[in-house]
Amino acid sequence: MTIKQNYTIHTMTREQLDIAVEWAAAEGWNPGLHDADCYYAADPNGFLMGFLDEEPIASISVVKYDDSFGFLGFYIVKPEYRGQGYGIQIWNAGLQYLNGCNIGLDGVVDQQPNYKKAGFKLAYRNIRFEGKAGGDFPQNSELKELSSLQFSKIEKYEQPFFPTNRSEFVECWINQPG
Numbered sequence: 001m002t003i004k005q006n007y008t009i010h011t012m013t014r015e016q017l018d019i020a021v022e023w024a025a026a027e028g029w030n031p032g033l034h035d036a037d038c039y040y041a042a043d044p045n046g047f048l049m050g051f052l053d054e055e056p057i058a059s060i061s062v063v064k065y066d067d068s069f070g071f072l073g074f075y076i077v078k079p080e081y082r083g084q085g086y087g088i089q090i091w092n093a094g095l096q097y098l099n100g101c102n103i104g105l106d107g108v109v110d111q112q113p114n115y116k117k118a119g120f121k122l123a124y125r126n127i128r129f130e131g132k133a134g135g136d137f138p139q140n141s142e143l144k145e146l147s148s149l150q151f152s153k154i155e156k157y158e159q160p161f162f163p164t165n166r167s168e169f170v171e172c173w174i175n176q177p178g
Helices: 014-026 035-042 086-097 109-117 151-161 167-174
Strands: 007-011 047-052 055-064 069-077 102-105
Touching (some): 007 086, 014 035, 014 047, 035 055, 035 167, 047 086, 055 086, 069 086, 151 167
Parallel strands (some): 069 102
Antiparallel strands (some): 007 047, 047 055, 055 069
């Protein structure tokens, strides 16, 4: 395994995050259409991209919600550069950024042995279903747009399900287009 000397890792710009979103979609990960803005606003320093010369070839998101908790995702190396050591370098840079934090991780099954080597433990499995809806949307007066509710009620509801406060992210997320 030879690492080329001209491989560098930098904090992504917001525009470069769109490249990582495209890579995630190509992997079949189904990133939300407008989620990137909310995650980037939560921690603009928590998005790293690896470059070989000027070409982006690797990404990782390491969003630090506070000094105690961060979340790792978007760990992607372009297919033609996999197995050459670039991924582990950006992985290590991401973990260094989250040093001292409890870390949540949304990863891929094939990488689970590597996650375990890094000290991660499997907490749950996500199963994603996909399909095409048809017909008329049923009307139900009990259903409300989240953006129409008092935000303090949403915050209170969410608190038991996330280990730290992420009010700014949630407010952005429920008010995004679509």
